[in-house]
Amino acid sequence: MxxxxxxxxxxxxxxxxxxxxxxxxxxxxxxxxxxxxxxxxxxxxxxxxxxNPIARSLKERRSYSIGIIVSEIANNFFSQVINGIESIAYDKDYHVIISQSHESYKQEKLNVEHLASRSIDGLLIALSSETQDINYLRDLYAKGLPIVFFDRVPKDFETHKVIANNFKGSFDATEHLILSGKRTIAHLTNSENLSITKERLEGYKAALVKYHIEFRPELVKYCQHGGMHSAELEQAVKELLPLQPDGIFISSDRLTTGCIMALKKTNPEVAHKIAIAGFTNSNLVELFSPSLTSVKQPAFEMGQVATELLISMIEAKRPVTEFETKVLDTELVKKR
Amino acid sequence: MxxxxxxxxxxxxxxxxxxxxxxxxxxxxxxxxxxxxxxxxxxxxxxxxxxNPIARSLKERRSYSIGIIVSEIANNFFSQVINGIESIAYDKDYHVIISQSHESYKQEKLNVEHLASRSIDGLLIALSSETQDINYLRDLYAKGLPIVFFDRVPKDFETHKVIANNFKGSFDATEHLILSGKRTIAHLTNSENLSITKERLEGYKAALVKYHIEFRPELVKYCQHGGMHSAELEQAVKELLPLQPDGIFISSDRLTTGCIMALKKTNPEVAHKIAIAGFTNSNLVELFSPSLTSVKQPAFEMGQVATELLISMIEAKRPVTEFETKVLDTELVKKR
DNA sequence: TACGTTTTTGGGAACGTTTGCACACTTTTT
DNA sequence: AAAAAGTGTGCAAACGTTCCCAAAAACGTA
Missing domain, CATH: 1.10.260 (434 Repressor (Amino-terminal Domain))
Structure with missing residues (x-):
C-alpha cells in the first residue's frame, strides 16, 4: 500500500x-x-x-534535518532545550531527529553514527556523562558535518558551543546555602569528565573561599552515571551522611531529584534537616518535599541559540572558522 | 561545505x-x-x-521513518511511550520523528501534515485534548498512510489502537479512595472529547455504584486544555473546594501534577486534607507533597505494541483489514 | 527585412540507489 | 553434438527533483 x-x-x-x-x-x-x-x-x-522532499534532498545533497543527542528526554532540562530547538528549526524549515544516549557512551556513539548515516545536515549534542573519547565526532566534523555542542561541551574542539554560566549558578547556590547558615556543605556532582562538572565545582569552591570555609574534598561525590542508577546515588548518600553535612549542593537535574529520592529512602529522618540546593529545571519542584532551592538554566533559550548557530554553519557558503561560546545566565529560585 | x-x-x-x-x-x-x-x-x-538512505528512499518510495505525535515530551507518560517506540523501531531499522501538539488541535494538524509531507512511512498518534475533527487524518489514511492510535484514540476510525485499561484503572483508584474512608470524591478530568476521559469517568462511576455512593455531576470538572494553562486548573479547584470533597480522582498526568500545584497555591491549608489519586507516570511521585496514590500506565509497553502494529501495517503486502484494539493493564501504586 | 538582444521555454543530465531484462558463459540433459 | 537449463554479470530505466545549456519566441533597432 x-x-x-x-x-x-x-x-x-x-x-x-x-x-x-x-x-x-x-x-x-x-x-x-x-x-x-x-x-x-x-x-x-x-x-x-x-x-517530494526526498527527491529534493537527493538532488541538493542535504536533508533539511538536524540531529539532536541528549541523555534523555524525560528530563525537563533537555525537553525544554528541545522545545527551543524546535522553535527555531521549524521556522527555518528543518526538522529534528531526537536521540537519547541514556548517559551511555556506546549508545551515544551508535546514535550519532546512525544519524550521520541518515544524512542529517548538522548535529546538536550534549555529551553523555560517560563520554571521554570524542574522536568519532572529530571524524564526522572533519568530513564536513557541522556540530554545535550545548550544556556538556568538550574542551578542545573548535566549534560553536552554548552553555549556562555554570560557575555563577553554582556560586549563587552555594552562597545561598552559606547565607542561610550552613557550614558543612557537600557537593554531589556528575562524572568528572563533563565540562559542567568542572565549572560547577569551581563555583562551589569560590563561594566557600569567599566565606572562609575550608574546602574538604571528601564532601564532593562524583556519580559516574549521572544518577541513572539509583544504587549509585544511594551509595553516594551513604558515604556523605557520616560527615554530617547540613547542606548539599547538587549539580544536575537528574542528580537533584535522585538524591532527594535516595535521602528519603535511606534516611527519611534526616532528609528534612539537610538544606538542598541543586540544578534542576523540573517544573514540579514546588511539589517536592523536602523543598529545595533550585538553579534553573535558560534551557529553551539555550536550544534556540544553539540551533541558530548550527543553521548558520550549515548554510554558510564557505567553511566557518570563527567560533563562539555563548554563555547564558542561570536563575536562582529560592526555597519557600 | x-x-x-x-x-x-x-x-x-x-x-x-x-x-x-x-x-x-x-x-x-x-x-x-x-x-x-x-x-x-x-x-x-x-x-x-x-x-545513501535518501537515494534508497527515493527508489523504494519509503523513508524508513515513522512519525510520532504526543502532546508533550516533558511528560513522563509520553516520554516512556517514546522509549518503547524507539526500542522497537530501531531494531527494525526505522527512525522516529517526534512532534508535540502541546494539546493544540491546530498544532497537531500542522505537525501531522508536516510529517506526511516529509514522507514518513507511518504515524503513531495520541490525540490532543482539543481535537474533535479528525478528517485530516482520515484523508491521509485513505491516501495510504498507515496510522496507529495510542492512549487517546478516536471512536470511529478503523485501524489498530493501543490503550490502557482505563475503566479498571479508574475503578481501582476510586475504590481505593472509598476504602480509605472517603465519601465525597471529586473527579478532575480532561476534555470531554477524549476517549480516555469517557472511559475513566465510567470507571469512577462504577466504583461509586459498587459502594452505593451517589454520583454527583457537579463533582466532575473538565479541563478543555488538559491542564496546559494553570488558570484552568485553579479555576477548577476553586469551583470544587466549596463542595468540600474529601478525595479527588484525577485522570491524567499533567492534570494530576497541575492540580496538586493549584491546590498548594490557592488553598495550602486544605491541600493535605484531601486524598488524591491520579493517573501519572511521573517517576518523581515519591517526592510529592502531599503524597498521592497513582495509577501507572504501562507506557513503555504501549509504545512497543503500537510500533509493532504500525510496522506490520507498513510492511503488509496487501491492505490490512483486520484491526485490533489492544488493552493493557494499569498498576495502582498506593500512597505511602 | 534582416539582424541582434532579451526573455521565456524545453531537453536532458545528474543526484545514488534498485531491479527487470538480456546476454554470456557453464553445466547438464537428450 | 546440439539443445536446454542454470549462473553470474551488465545495461539501462526508474524514483522526483534541480539546473545547465541550448533553442525558440518576442521584441527592438537599423
Missing part, C-alpha cells in the same frame, strides 16, 4: 509544459513569466501538489 | 564491476557469486561505505 501524490511531471504533462518550467514556477525563479507562473501555481494548488 | 562519501558507483569503478553487481553484493542478493560478494564487501568495508 502506497501513498499516491502528484509530481512535477504530472503537472507538466497536464499543462503541456516541461518539468523545468514547472519546477521554476514552483520555486519562483526569476526567469519565468508571470503568466505561466500563475497557471502552474493554480494547478498545483488544485491537485494539492507537495514537493 | 559538504559531506563526502563513497558511492556504489565509486566501488564499481574501483573494482571494475557494474553498479548492479555491487548493489546486489551489498544487499546480499542470491544471484551473486560468493567470490564477488566477498570482494565487494571487503572493499566497501575498507572505504567505509554507507548506503
Amino acid at each position: 502506497r501513498f499516491e501524490t502528484s509530481t512535477i511531471k504530472d503537472i507538466a504533462k497536464a499543462l503541456g509544459l516541461s518539468t523545468s518550467t514547472v519546477s521554476r514556477a514552483l520555486r519562483d525563479r526569476y526567469e519565468i513569466s508571470e503568466e505561466t507562473k500563475k497557471l502552474v501555481l493554480a494547478y498545483a494548488e488544485k491537485v494539492n501538489y507537495r514537493a | 559538504r559531506f563526502e562519501t563513497s558511492t556504489i558507483k565509486d566501488i564499481a569503478k574501483a573494482l571494475g564491476l557494474s553498479t548492479s553487481t555491487v548493489s546486489r553484493a551489498l544487499r546480499d542478493r542470491y544471484e551473486i557469486s560468493e567470490e564477488t560478494k566477498k570482494l565487494v564487501l571487503a572493499y566497501a568495508e575498507k572505504v567505509n561505505y554507507r548506503a
Whole structure:
C-alpha cells in the first residue's frame, strides 16, 4: 500500500509544459513569466501538489534535518532545550531527529553514527556523562558535518558551543546555602569528565573561599552515571551522611531529584534537616518535599541559540572558522 | 561545505564491476557469486561505505521513518511511550520523528501534515485534548498512510489502537479512595472529547455504584486544555473546594501534577486534607507533597505494541483489514 | 527585412540507489 | 553434438527533483 501524490511531471504533462518550467514556477525563479507562473501555481494548488522532499534532498545533497543527542528526554532540562530547538528549526524549515544516549557512551556513539548515516545536515549534542573519547565526532566534523555542542561541551574542539554560566549558578547556590547558615556543605556532582562538572565545582569552591570555609574534598561525590542508577546515588548518600553535612549542593537535574529520592529512602529522618540546593529545571519542584532551592538554566533559550548557530554553519557558503561560546545566565529560585 | 562519501558507483569503478553487481553484493542478493560478494564487501568495508538512505528512499518510495505525535515530551507518560517506540523501531531499522501538539488541535494538524509531507512511512498518534475533527487524518489514511492510535484514540476510525485499561484503572483508584474512608470524591478530568476521559469517568462511576455512593455531576470538572494553562486548573479547584470533597480522582498526568500545584497555591491549608489519586507516570511521585496514590500506565509497553502494529501495517503486502484494539493493564501504586 | 538582444521555454543530465531484462558463459540433459 | 537449463554479470530505466545549456519566441533597432 502506497501513498499516491502528484509530481512535477504530472503537472507538466497536464499543462503541456516541461518539468523545468514547472519546477521554476514552483520555486519562483526569476526567469519565468508571470503568466505561466500563475497557471502552474493554480494547478498545483488544485491537485494539492507537495514537493517530494526526498527527491529534493537527493538532488541538493542535504536533508533539511538536524540531529539532536541528549541523555534523555524525560528530563525537563533537555525537553525544554528541545522545545527551543524546535522553535527555531521549524521556522527555518528543518526538522529534528531526537536521540537519547541514556548517559551511555556506546549508545551515544551508535546514535550519532546512525544519524550521520541518515544524512542529517548538522548535529546538536550534549555529551553523555560517560563520554571521554570524542574522536568519532572529530571524524564526522572533519568530513564536513557541522556540530554545535550545548550544556556538556568538550574542551578542545573548535566549534560553536552554548552553555549556562555554570560557575555563577553554582556560586549563587552555594552562597545561598552559606547565607542561610550552613557550614558543612557537600557537593554531589556528575562524572568528572563533563565540562559542567568542572565549572560547577569551581563555583562551589569560590563561594566557600569567599566565606572562609575550608574546602574538604571528601564532601564532593562524583556519580559516574549521572544518577541513572539509583544504587549509585544511594551509595553516594551513604558515604556523605557520616560527615554530617547540613547542606548539599547538587549539580544536575537528574542528580537533584535522585538524591532527594535516595535521602528519603535511606534516611527519611534526616532528609528534612539537610538544606538542598541543586540544578534542576523540573517544573514540579514546588511539589517536592523536602523543598529545595533550585538553579534553573535558560534551557529553551539555550536550544534556540544553539540551533541558530548550527543553521548558520550549515548554510554558510564557505567553511566557518570563527567560533563562539555563548554563555547564558542561570536563575536562582529560592526555597519557600 | 559538504559531506563526502563513497558511492556504489565509486566501488564499481574501483573494482571494475557494474553498479548492479555491487548493489546486489551489498544487499546480499542470491544471484551473486560468493567470490564477488566477498570482494565487494571487503572493499566497501575498507572505504567505509554507507548506503545513501535518501537515494534508497527515493527508489523504494519509503523513508524508513515513522512519525510520532504526543502532546508533550516533558511528560513522563509520553516520554516512556517514546522509549518503547524507539526500542522497537530501531531494531527494525526505522527512525522516529517526534512532534508535540502541546494539546493544540491546530498544532497537531500542522505537525501531522508536516510529517506526511516529509514522507514518513507511518504515524503513531495520541490525540490532543482539543481535537474533535479528525478528517485530516482520515484523508491521509485513505491516501495510504498507515496510522496507529495510542492512549487517546478516536471512536470511529478503523485501524489498530493501543490503550490502557482505563475503566479498571479508574475503578481501582476510586475504590481505593472509598476504602480509605472517603465519601465525597471529586473527579478532575480532561476534555470531554477524549476517549480516555469517557472511559475513566465510567470507571469512577462504577466504583461509586459498587459502594452505593451517589454520583454527583457537579463533582466532575473538565479541563478543555488538559491542564496546559494553570488558570484552568485553579479555576477548577476553586469551583470544587466549596463542595468540600474529601478525595479527588484525577485522570491524567499533567492534570494530576497541575492540580496538586493549584491546590498548594490557592488553598495550602486544605491541600493535605484531601486524598488524591491520579493517573501519572511521573517517576518523581515519591517526592510529592502531599503524597498521592497513582495509577501507572504501562507506557513503555504501549509504545512497543503500537510500533509493532504500525510496522506490520507498513510492511503488509496487501491492505490490512483486520484491526485490533489492544488493552493493557494499569498498576495502582498506593500512597505511602 | 534582416539582424541582434532579451526573455521565456524545453531537453536532458545528474543526484545514488534498485531491479527487470538480456546476454554470456557453464553445466547438464537428450 | 546440439539443445536446454542454470549462473553470474551488465545495461539501462526508474524514483522526483534541480539546473545547465541550448533553442525558440518576442521584441527592438537599423
